Amino acid sequence: MKEENPYWAKRLTQSPFSDSHFTPQLKNKVLMRTSTKSNNRKFTSITVATLLPVAIVLFGFFIFARKDTLQTIVPSYFGMATASxxxxxxxxxxxxxxxxxxxxxxxxxxxxxxxxxxxxxxxxxxxxxxxxxxxxxxxxxxxxxxxxxxxxxxxxxxxxxxxxxxxxxxxxxxxxxxxxxxxxxxxxxxxxxxQSPSWEITPMFQSDVYLLRGFEKQVGFIDAGFKAGKDQKYIWHFWGTEEKLNGPFEVKAIKEGSDNLIDVYASNPLSSANALGGPLNGADRALPTSMMLPEVGRWRLLPYVHGKLLDPIVVEVK
The missing domain is CATH 2.60.40.3830 (Immunoglobulin-like)
Known part of the structure; x- marks a missing residue:
């Protein structure tokens, strides 16, 4: 084995560059970058650990929340479900x-x-x-x-x-x-x-000597006019068989542009088996009532006998 040449051994241990590239400034930059990456990894770990339970709670809220609450948060979802x-x-x-x-x-x-x-x-x-x-x-x-x-x-x-x-x-x-x-x-x-309903005012028809608002030979009432928030007396008239007209009587109402039904009148529960009175003004049965509608606008009155809806009647409230 040849003896190693002292000259070449010294040259091989020296840097191939004429100047030293790993200066103290470069060393500090490397140390700073390493420290920053370490801190970023720590921050990411802390963020995930903190936010994961929050995400799970929010997900559970969306799953178990009431439908009406969800409709407020994401109404388009339920709209699409109905539309489909x-x-x-x-x-x-x-x-x-x-x-x-x-x-x-x-x-x-x-x-x-x-x-x-x-x-x-x-x-x-x-x-x-x-x-x-x-x-x-x-x-x-x-x-x-x-x-x-x-x-x-x-x-x-x-x-x-x-x-x-x-x-x-x-x-x-x-x-x-x-x-x-x-x-x-x-x-x-x-x-x-x-389809969407018509909101034209229901016309009048004559029965005996009176004008009634409603549907001839079906149902109607003597219309004294409606003023918002004011109770007034109205006499309802009905046509039909005993089977159709026996039972409790109630009136609900819905305002144009709304889905909210309100209670307007309900017969006395003690007389619910036969709430309507006898013949009057050419009608088979009749009943005086007091009714009030709370707001100005057009309303549809919904008369029910024994829970079955008769012809609805549209009125104007002033």
Whole structure:
């Protein structure tokens, strides 16, 4: 083995650069950068550790908060959910059609409309059972009972309930879920859309010597005019069968541009089985009431007998 040359050994241990690049200033910069990165990593760790529990709490709040609270925070979410739903005029169970519905064309809220339900099962499945049909407004949650009767016979001219015809009004526009129940057990559901209501003032008609605001041979009242916040007397008149007109009487109201129903009048609970009086001014039944509407504007009066809505009446409050 050759002996190492002292000259080259010295040269190899020297820097290849003419000047020293790792100056004291460069050394300080390296130390400062290393310290900064270390502090950043510590700050990131502390931030994650602090914010993670907060994020979990907020997530839990969004999951378990009430629906109305969520609607205030993120109203578009619920709007999209409702908008994604559509009319469903047929109901199937296990791939078999049970109900189909034919509503009146362009049915509008706040008006009486005609509906024909087609039930496909044999009549024996309905005989003697209480059939209740309710409507639920998806936007407000309002529930309306539109029909309730014990089924005793098939439709005239048909072997079963092929043309089960109803006429009813729904007070709000938008989507309504129609629930058909037999002896209080859900039989099937449908979905219909009610168009925006008209807010034209309901016209007058004559009965005997009096002018009534409402619908001839249906329902109306002697209109003394409405002043906001003032109670006044109004005499209601009704036409129909004893079955239709027996029961408690109440009036609700809704203002144009609102979904909020208010209570205007309710009959005495002690006389609820037969709240309406006898014949008057050519009507089958009549009842004097006191009513007050709180604000100026157009209002739709919603008269109910035994929980079923009669023809709504639009009035102007001054």
């Amino acid at each position: 739903m559509s009319e469903q005029k047929q109901y199937y169970k296990n791939g078999r059609l049970l109900i189909s519905l034919s509503p009146q064309h362009e049915a509008r809220a706040g008006e009486m409309n005609g509906y024909i339900f087609h039930f496909e099962e044999p009549f024996e499945n309905f005989l003697g059972k209480l059939m209740t049909i309710q409507a639920v407004n998806l936007r407000s949650g309002l529930v309306e009972t539109v029909s309730s009767e014990v089924i005793k016979e098939p439709n005239i001219g048909y072997p079963r309930l092929e043309r089960y015809a109803l006429r009813f009004a729904l007070p709000l526009d938008g989507l309504w879920r129609i629930e058909v129940k037999l002896d209080n057990n859900l039989y099937g559901t449908l979905m219909i859309n009610m």
